[in-house]
Amino acid sequence: MTKAMPIRTSRALAPLLLVLLSACPVLFAPVLPLLDLGGHLGHLAVQVDGGRSPELARWYGFSWALVPNLGVDLLVQTLAPWLGLEPAVRLLVSLIPPLQVAAWFALSKSVHGRITPLALLAAPLAYALPYQMGFLNFSLGVAVALMLLALWVRLDCPEGRTAQVLAFVPLAFLLWVCHLSAFGIFGIAAFSVTFMHQRATAPSAPVALARTLAILLPLLSGPAAGFAFGTQGDPHEQTLWRPLVQKGFALAKILRDLWQPWDVAGALALIGAVAWAWRSPRCRLDPGLALATVLLFFAYLLLPDMLQGFSDTDTRLLPTLVGFALIAPAPRRDDNARQAPGRWLAHLTLAALLFSAMRLAGNTVSYVILGRQFDRALAVVDAVPRGAALATLFIDTCERWNPDRRAHLGGYALARRHAYDSGQWAIPGGHLLQIRDAALNRFFARYDVRTPLGACGQRPTASQTIAALPAKIDRLWIIGGPPRLAVAGWGLVRASGDSTLYRRIR
Incomplete structure (x- = not known):
């Protein structure tokens, strides 16, 4: 016994x-190091604050619809007015595991x-x-x-x-x-x-x-009622096996x-x-x-x-x-x-x-x-002008096992500074965000925010992407790769480790 x-x-x-x-x-991570979290935070900022911010309204629109992808979104909409956007997102995401x-x-x-x-x-x-x-x-x-x-x-x-x-x-x-x-x-x-x-x-x-x-x-x-009355996806979206x-x-x-x-x-x-x-x-x-x-x-x-x-x-x-x-x-x-x-x-x-x-x-x-790596990279966000036309590029590699998850940190600049985020998603039937600038949307659909320094299959390199950036982009945030990378036509604003913010030299 x-x-x-x-x-x-x-x-x-x-x-x-x-x-x-x-x-x-x-609990112990300074910043939650999840790959898509920055992107979610950005579109949640538009969802919660878009109606009150002219800077956000310049770049994005948002309209509620019935789609089967709203779990965290609805909870954030409820908690953000009481806790603030980032604390509400942190709390909800931390409770999931x-x-x-x-x-x-x-x-x-x-x-x-x-x-x-x-x-x-x-x-x-x-x-x-x-x-x-x-x-x-x-x-x-x-x-x-x-x-x-x-x-x-x-x-x-x-x-x-x-x-x-x-x-x-x-x-x-x-x-x-x-x-x-x-x-x-x-x-x-x-x-x-x-x-x-x-x-x-x-x-x-x-x-x-x-x-x-x-x-x-x-x-x-x-x-069945949701499918009948909700917003449907785009039938022309690509399907890959x-x-x-x-x-x-x-x-x-x-x-x-x-x-x-x-x-x-x-x-x-x-x-x-x-x-x-x-x-x-x-x-x-x-x-x-x-x-x-x-x-x-x-x-x-x-x-x-x-x-x-x-x-x-x-x-x-x-x-x-x-x-x-x-x-x-x-x-x-x-x-x-x-x-x-x-x-x-x-x-x-x-x-x-x-x-x-x-x-x-x-x-x-x-x-x-x-989380500390994320926190260091985010130190440059305060230097982004409010409402800036910001392109965020993450220097990627061709490696199959890549633990770096900072590709969507641009969403933090959207949430904190109401800047344009080049890594946002706007998928019909799945996301309720609309990107107002169609030209920028088409550009970043072709030139991904994840870009290699050198040759990596058919993907455009970082230098090719930077050279082709639309003229309206006046701030450039490069994450990963060599620290304080010299970029022709762009002047250094702030650097924190391998995270560097530039402004276009007109």
């Missing part, structure tokens, strides 16, 4: 400890009746590629989708079916508004869980399928952060844990989550890389796919091994806790390092 109590206590404390540890990277970790644990609890040791391994997925890239609405949507799925499983019983469906009609609509892909993940998982529950009692698979569709179809009413070989190698990048060997080793460890758990007689698979994992895997294979102007539509699913693969199996309680009952489970719990804690500690260190 005295030995069992510490084991049970450690298992109960491990999930709480990981939820708290998952807040450390975003702990919320996602708690959601994985809640799902394990609902499905298996306990938080399994394998579920503890899902904690580092909160800092996987989608969050590092700054896919804010998607990352928030996944956390909400997992919480709703845990609730769906808990309420899934014939006696309360009507109340369950009626409650989830508005919840499913809100999830769709948060992000379309998150709604798709919830739909696939809810279908899988419900179908396998129905299959256990139905006389045949077609009957189980019919019952499942009858239960889930009302949940489509909100999204990733080769299947690259889709396979992308698994090794799901935990990509700052140190390639460490990150690849972590990804391989998760894949190894999944392979062991799905094959081991010591674990049993929940049929609903197992089916959801298989369906999400096929969705990953079928989805393109670029769809309706959004990149990485396939690889952003990978962390969720791996998470389902970790949650689906549960160690059996009736272990007949030679070890004392529960001893190997305690060892497995300790190993999972150590792995996740080490990964989150590594994320904390990398976020402090990269």
Whole structure:
């Protein structure tokens, strides 16, 4: 009895400890080092302040519409008047990882009746590629989708079916508004869980399928209305497909952060844990989550890389796919091994806790390092004139593993100085921002803000981009590359490390 109590206590404390540890990277970083965060901050500034700022109105317009990509946007609109724009964004973005970790644990609890040791391994997925890239609405949507799925499983019983469906009609609509892909993940998982529950009692698979569709179809009413009355995407947007070989190698990048060997080793460890758990007689698979994992895997294979102007539509699913693969199996309680009952489970719990804690500690260190790099680069923003026509160029490389995420820092100049940001997105059906200057929009669609110093495929080099800048651009911000780079026709205004601000010499 005295030995069992510490084991049970450690298992109960491990999930709480990981939820708290998952807040450390975003808590200690001076600036959140997420790739797209600056771009989001810029368009949120137009959303919140555009109606009151003539400088913003010169460059951008904004009009509300119903699109399935508004999760963080709506929350910022609510909090910014009370907290200020940047503090509201920081708070919301910082809450996403702990919320996602708690959601994985809640799902394990609902499905298996306990938080399994394998579920503890899902904690580092909160800092996987989608969050590092700054896919804010998607990352928030996944956390909400997992919480709703845990609730769906808990309420899934014939006696309360009507109340369950009626409650989830508005919840499913809100999830769709948060992000379309998150709604798709919830739909696939809810279908899988419900179908396998129905299959256990139905006389045949077609009957189980019919019952499942009858239960889930009302949940489509909100999204269907959204598609009917909302703003649709541009059908002419480019669609690009990733080769299947690259889709396979992308698994090794799901935990990509700052140190390639460490990150690849972590990804391989998760894949190894999944392979062991799905094959081991010591674990049993929940049929609903197992089916959801298989369906999400096929969705990953079928989805393109670029769809309706959004990149990485396939690889952003990978962390969720791996998470389902970790949650689906549960160690059996009736272990007949030679070890004392529960001893190997305690060892497995300790190993999972150590792995996740080490990964989150590594994320904390990398976020402090990269956050300071962001903070140094942003020191030049105060020298940008208010409302300036600013071009921001990030000196990129041809390397495949590039941890520098400062390509969209121009959004901070938009938010703080109401300057033009050359890296803003205006995708119909996905973003509500409109870029008023069509000529500048066309130019930066051709000359990307990410530009190499030397030859890199067909991409224009930095010197070619600078030479072709439209005459109305009077400020140039170069991030990365050699510090205080000499640029013909441009005079140095301020420099901070490898971040340099120039003004055009007329």
